[in-house]
Amino acid sequence: MKRTRSLKHLLLIHELAFIGLIVLAGAAGVLGIRLWDDSSQESQRIHVLVQEIQQTRGDLYRQMKELFDAFFLADSTAQIEYDTYTISIRQHFEKLDALAEGEAEHAAINNLRASYTEFLELTRDIFRQPSRLSDESLNKTLNIDLESGIFQRYEDVAAEAERLLAAKQQELEQRLQDAKRTSITLFIIPIAFAILLLLFSRMFLLRALVRPIEGIVHATTEISAGRLEHKAPEAGAAELATLSRAINHMAEELAHSQEALIRSEKQAAMGLLVPMLAHNIRNPLASIRATAQVADSVELDRDTRESLEGIISSVDRLERWTGSLLAYLHPLKPQLSHSHLRQIVEGALVPLQHRVREKSLKLKLPSWQKQDDSLFTDEHLLEQALYNLLQNAVEAAPNQSVLEINVLMSAATVRLQLADRGPGMPFKPDPHAISPGPSTKRFGTGLGIPFAFKVCEALSGSVEFSEREGGGTLITLELPRRHHVI
Incomplete structure (x- = not known):
């Protein structure tokens, strides 16, 4: 029999699948948000780095302007402004150090700082010893060494740092595109699973619930209409299959x-x-x-x-x-007493002796001396039942044949067998038949076998009819040696 799953188990699997989809969709959303947030923060960091580098360049331009104003325009406040920009640029470098990540970025920042430090050393000498420099030397220092040399190198280093950040920005944009595609894929997967789960749910409901319930409803309709042979399909969830089995059992009992x-x-x-x-x-x-x-x-x-x-x-x-x-x-009411099976069998054979002689039958009886044949039963009922069965056997047996009676006694039961060589039973006797069976004798009533069934049932025994090997009928009676009154 195919093993069916319980409705509780199937619903648990269904709920776990829905929870799994929710977790998967939530994980996809959290991952997408995390990737987007990380990329956004990285983009913001790179933007701030670029902005700080540009502000550093701008302050450096202004610092150089104050240097030119001090020497060419004799501006008395130029050195104060120069020192202010120096402090501002150093603060920019501190921010750059805090924002930089990785060896490449730190190396670019250090190169910028080294170039700026070179600029400061040269310009400090100009401010400290301006009288020692001639106009030609000052012009060479300001125009060639400072503007064309150190400042140009600073520009090159700054451009290199900006290219590095631009490459990182481009890489970040590529990562954002990949994250977008990944997020879309992660969102599509739960949707696809949700569609599959929807289809599975429909199939599950049809196979495990709807169709079995329809079968049960149809079966109850048929049974209520009196067609008790109709069977409910034992399919679907285990609970419904159990219900169908209960309905079928109820119909059989009815x-x-x-x-x-x-x-x-x-x-x-x-x-x-x-x-x-x-x-x-x-x-x-x-x-x-x-x-x-x-x-x-x-x-x-x-x-x-x-x-x-x-x-x-x-x-x-x-x-x-x-x-x-x-x-x-x-109704039969057994009157129990201590009896002997030999006495009961011989009593049942006495009225049949005349018919046995007429048909020249040979009786093969048990060896009573070799076994204890005592039992506690109703000897009159049992004798009457044996008489009916023996009468059938004598009538069915052909002339000059052998009629055998065998007895097997055990501690708890007695087994008595009657064997003839007649034509056999034309039908199989039913102990639960509604009416007496047909008689095989010309003037028979058909009550002999049903009466034997009734007596054996009253004495807590049984009667079985079977075909005998070689032809004939074998009747087996099995009774308790001590019948208990209920």
């Missing part, structure tokens, strides 16, 4: 209860009808038999006497039929 009710109603109807019929039949039969016995005389001719004997025989058969029918319909 069918058995219905059969038992019908059987009880028929037996109740027969129980009301048969005693009245038996009473109305037995009274005329008694008169007919008495009349036939009185009329029978040795003085009558042979045909007349045979007719009277036939009347008496027919009356006896009808009497037995009504007696068996009444015994079958009434």
Whole structure:
């Protein structure tokens, strides 16, 4: 049987899948935001670095202007402004050192600082010893050494630093593009999984819930309409499969209860009808038999006497039929006593001796001396049941055949087997049949086997019928050696 999962387990998987999608979407969002935030901060840092380098260059231009103003325009405040720009540029370098990351950026900042330091050393000498410099030397220092040499080198170093930052900015933009594509991909994946989960949910609901519920509803409709043989499909979630099995079991129990009710109603109807019929039949039969016995005389001719004997025989058969029918319909109340199986079997065979001799049958009986045959049961009921079964076996057995009776005694049970060589049973007896089975004898009532079933059931035993190897019927009775009253 295919193992089904419980609805609780399936719903847990479904919920975990949704939680997984939420976590995946959240992780994609957090990762995208993190990448965007890191890239944004890096872009801001590079922008500030470029801005600081440009401000450093601007202050350097202004510082050089103050230097020219001091010597060519004789500006008395030029040196103060010069020192102010020196402090400002140093502050810019401190910011650059704080913002720089990696060896390349720090090396570029250090190169800028070294170039600026060279500028300061040269300009300090000009401010400290201006009288020692001639106009020609001063012009050479300001125009050639300072402007064309040191300042040009500073420009080159600053340009190199800006190119480095520009390359980093371009790399950052590429990273932003990659982060954008990654974020889009990470957002697409949960969406794709959500679509798959939606399709799975639809299939899951159809297969595990909707279709099984439709089958259960259809089954309950059929069963409520009286079609108890209809089965609910045991499919879908484990809970629904369990419910279907419970409905099917309920339908089977209802069918058995219905059969038992019908059987009880028929037996109740027969129980009301048969005693009245038996009473109305037995009274005329008694008169007919008495009349036939009185009329029978040795003085009558042979045909007349045979007719009277036939009347008496027919009356006896009808009497037995009504007696068996009444015994079958009434509840059996075992009267328990200590008995011996040999005594019961021989008692059942006594009324059949005449028929056994007529058919020249050979009886094969158990070896009673070799085993303990005592038991605690109702010997009269058991003897009557054995008589009915033996009578069937004698009637079915062909002339000059062997009728075997075997007994196997154990500590708790007794097994009795009757074996004949007749044509076999034309039908399989049913202990739960609603009505008596068909009789195989010309004037049979069909009550012998049902009565045997009823007796064995009352004595907590069982009867089984099977085909005998080589032809014939094998009847097996199994009874407890000590029947307990319930």
